[in-house]
Amino acid sequence: MDVAPRLGWWQQTSRLVAAAALGVLAWLSTGVLLKWQAAETGAWFLIGDPLVALGCLTALLWRRRFPLAVALTVAIASTASALAGGAALVALGSISTRRRPVEIGFVVLAYVAASQFAVGFYPVESSPGSLWLQVTFPALTAGIAVAAGMAIGARRVEVRSLRDRAESAEREQAARAAQARALERNRIAREMHDVLAHRISLVAMQAGVLDHRGDLGAEESRVLVRGIAEGSHLALEELRDVLGVLRADPDRLSHLGHPGHPTPPGHPEAPQPSFEGIPGLVADARTSGLDVTLATTVTGTPSDVVGRTCYRVVQEGLTNAAKHAPGAHIRITLEGAAGGRLDVSVHNSSAATRTAPPPPPPPASGFGLLGLAERVDLAGGKLSHHPTSDDGYVVTAQLPWPSPTHEKRA
DSSP states (O other): OOOOOOOOHHHHHHHHHHHHHHHHHHHHHHHHHHTTOOHHHHHIIIIIHHHHHHHHHHHGGGTTTSHHHHHHHHHHHGGGOSTTHHHHHHHHHHHHTTOOHHHHHHHHHHHHHHHTTGGGTSOOOOOTTOHHHHHHHHHHHHHHHHHHHHHHHHHHHHHHHHHHHHHHHHHHHHHHHHHHHHHHHHHHHHHIIIIIIHHHHHHHHHHHHHHHOSSOOHHHHHHHHHHHHHHHHHHHHHHHHHHHHHTSOHHHHTTTTBTTBOOOTTOOOOOOOOGGGHHHHHHHHHHTTOEEEEEEOOBSOOOHHHHHHHHHHHHHHHHHHHHHSTTOEEEEEEEEBTTEEEEEEEEEOOOOOOSSOOOOOOOOOSOHHHHHHHHHHHTTOEEEEEEOTTSOEEEEEEEEEOOHHHHHHO
8 A cells, every 4th residue: 555655845855866876876886897998888978877867867756656657667767877776776665665566576677687788888897607696786786675665665554554543543532522521511401401490490480379379468478589589599509500510611521520530620510419408309399389298218328320310300290290280289209228229209189279360380391301211211210200090190210229239349
């Protein structure tokens, strides 16, 4: 495979100078052997030989575009010019970098065969047994040029392979970084829905109650107003935290939330709820006017992933009940222990009967239960939700809760 890089003008010039230098040595050696024996030979030596060499050096400029044609032409033409000997060796080395045995053998054979006719141009006195030397010497010089060219070609292939692998590694690293950023942004998007949608749903529900209930006392109205103010303030703080993460540098964003890559100073983490936060979530819902009871028989504390998923199930159940069954009684049941599973159930009765028109429901995102199903599935659990016989609705989840010893072995 030809992987020769493109040469610059300085590299091209240096190769031509090297070829000319080798040719000058061969030309001077031939002149010493000739000793200016004949006038005709001397005229060719001084005029014809340099002109042929100049043509061969010029042909070397196209050796990479037409490698075989240039190598053959220079190898044969060098027979008539001692000064072109360096150009012939450079042409042989150049075509050898392609590492194609058939081409190399063909050019070497042409070079050795053509060299036997050099005696017609320069009749140098020789002993009768020197025929083997006339064959061996050009074969040896051609072999040296071919070996050097093969080594250069192998080095070029190695360098190109290393460069390709480095570029491939850079592309893979860039792809992994882009994937990490996309995953992190998707995670933040889920956090925005889970946190903000729940908080804003409660605020909208409380505002709707104030708008449609004219029989509320002063104390009840104040409780709802305080709930709206506190919920709005918390929603703004949570939104500020999430937007702070989204504004982080792309290179740093891909490291957030991954082990070994703590959040850099000045870049707040996205909200991370836990199992211990469920009672506070229920208390907030009661403050907002929901009728909620919490029953738990859980012993121990689940892992962060399981606890966070359980929190999200309860949160989504409360949000859906506030949206679709205003005034309904909501019962939350938590059961389980380490070594088994954690069962979560959020059941709401049918909507309460009201004499006044019901407040408009808060806007729905349309992705709550779908996103929740994805969370539960990633945690290795199972989510189900369906209407009940009392015209209510229930959301249940079964989450795996391996024992701590099992987690360490895994």
